[in-house]
Amino acid sequence: MSAIEISGLSKDYQIGFWRKHPWRALDGLSLRVEQGEVFGFLGHNGAGKTTTLKILTGLIFPTAGSATILGSPLGQPETFRHLGYLPENPYFYDYLTAQELLDYFAWFFPLTPAERTQRRDTVLEQVGLAGFRNLPLRKFSKGMLQRLGIAQAVLHGPEIVLLDEPMSGLDPMGRREVRDLIVQMKAEGKTVFFSTHILSDAEALCDRIAVLNRGKLVGVGRISDLLKAQAGFEAVVECSSPEVLSRIHSLATKPPLALGGQYRLEIAEQNVRQLLALCERDGLKLVSLNPLRFSLEDYFAELSHTIDTRGPASS
């Protein structure tokens, strides 16, 4: 049984004041998240990430399609016993303290009073807020609210945790702590499904990622597989002949970058032999040649660029 199974999920919003017309925020999304994996959900602003998470948590209703969480359809309150959710830029009741908020939320789960207290203290410790438990939330910084948001999401020890931009608003130390927390959740066998703009975090944490663009799924898979397909080589050469330079241009996948008499170029694997031949035959000086490992950022940028040049997604 998959942790999350999404099938043909679409969401239309009605926009306009007088003459309302539908705007498709999510377009036929199908996705499967297996139990125990850390799954990253990437996309530009407005790509449909938050919409997907809100549908999964029952905050909005899909126009079409369906989804299940641990085999149960959406909208069942019992499903939420197995699910934790951190909303984007969370806001909590500012008249409560951190301790009171967690006590309030713990009430909704079948926990004994002793378990509630124990879970509350554990998660406050985990997110580094134990020392601020009696401080009113109106005095919390954005980063502290984010940590508290994570605390309330994992309060009841859910099997699946949905995090909407969990690193947002956190300082470097806070980001590191959240990363450690996600790693810890994975070690405990939990499924973590999180959306993020910070690609290095996704690269460091995720088993698999999905990329959304204008509501459509445009890529999904293991990061290693996605990045392998983009592999090539990076060469740094010294060249003074304009004729050789033009031939280098034809080998490169992108326009070479001039760096004070040297040129940095990216070439496909099949063109490496031709580059080496240029070095032997035409006196091109090869300074370095290294396998090129595309970062997730490169993959993401390239994917978005391809889609943008292909034209907007239909609504």
Added chain:
Amino acid sequence: MNSSPTLAVALNTFREAVRDRILYNLVAFAVILIASAVLFGEISIGIQKIILINLGLSSISIFGLLIAIFLGIGLVYKEVDKRSLYALLSKPIRRSQFIVGKFLGLNLTLLVNTLFMTAGLWGTLYYLTRQFEHQDRFIWIAIYFILLQLCLVTAVCLFFSCFSTPALSAIFTFLLYVIGTLSSDIRAFGELTKNVSVKAFTTFLYYLLPNFGNFNIEAWVSHGRSVSGSLILLNTLYTLCYGGVLLTASVVIFSRKDLK
């Protein structure tokens, strides 16, 4: 319906209200106004007690109304607007439980406030007369009617709060309260006209709008007159039915609402 999530929301709504400073200002102002009825009584020889009870009950009613509208209009809207609802609704709670919990929480707040103001009224009454008379017990019935009225106002506020902004909800609720207080007069006006359409329309309005006029027995009670059991029963049933319909409508609207 599992009552535990409803109870949790109700108690949190109550906690939110009691931590609001404006609430204390309103209650304190009401108690001062009730106590000041002694001074009004000084200039009305012989009818001091009547003025005290009348003014006291009216103050409790008006300040209760202000508190109900002030807190009620933001009951749902504020939670949606500030997105505090997102984390809450991802817990095992139904939207209907949330709405009912909010309704009960505000009514609990109004009950406690009304009891505070009532204590002020009884204290002032004792200060003035140094004794309680047998007919003074009808003050409790007037207080009960004020609570029923506030319960209806809360239901109206909650209903508007599900789909409207606080400012509009406040205007709608206040207008509905004013019209509802005068609904018997509107019907009487229809009876006087010879126009069948106008008569049908005013009769329709009379049954559609909440009838707050039936709850106003302050003047009656201040003169020491008794209140019939049938009026108590009818007002109770009316509040249960009308409030129930409004609460159900609020649940239906909110259960279908996309929390964007």
